[in-house]
Amino acid sequence: MTNEKNFSAEPILLGVLHGAYGLKGWVRVQPFQDTQALLSSENWLICDREGGVRPIRMEKAKVHGAGLIAKLEGIETPEQAAELRGAVGMYRKDFPQIExxxxxxVDLIGCEAVNKAGETIGVVKGLIDNGVHDILDVQKPDGSSVLIPFVDSYFVEADLENRKIVLDWDPTWS
Structure with a gap:
């Protein structure tokens, strides 16, 4: 049930380019989630719809409203910034260290979710941010989904090396 895929060699999409900002080649970026990884690394990737990946160095970035604005190396004019299309991503190795x-x-998606008794709950297929805390979207063996709050009262441990999350959860709960 675990996902054996190695994400370290694949781009991880973190946001979408939304055109030019200002007159000096800055671009607008709408992050999919937390901005920390994008703000902490200069090693960005531009990923186009055809599957092309182009590394680009982020010179400066800052939060602007609900998104980011960024100055990318080699992009000097609003016209150049407006031509950039696609998603912004990074390789997992370029993410900042966390506590x-x-x-x-991205490290939790694909992990097998089990309870403290070792019973399978399912596989984490995604997460949702409800503004208060994260929620695990777990696909159960029968194909249905269960949403599990990713909070201390349900979370026991994560063994990312073995792609397993242990939860204080009964598999019969829907």
């Missing part, structure tokens, strides 16, 4: 007990969503 113990914190997790990047």
């Amino acid at each position: 113990e007990g914190e997790f990047y969503w």
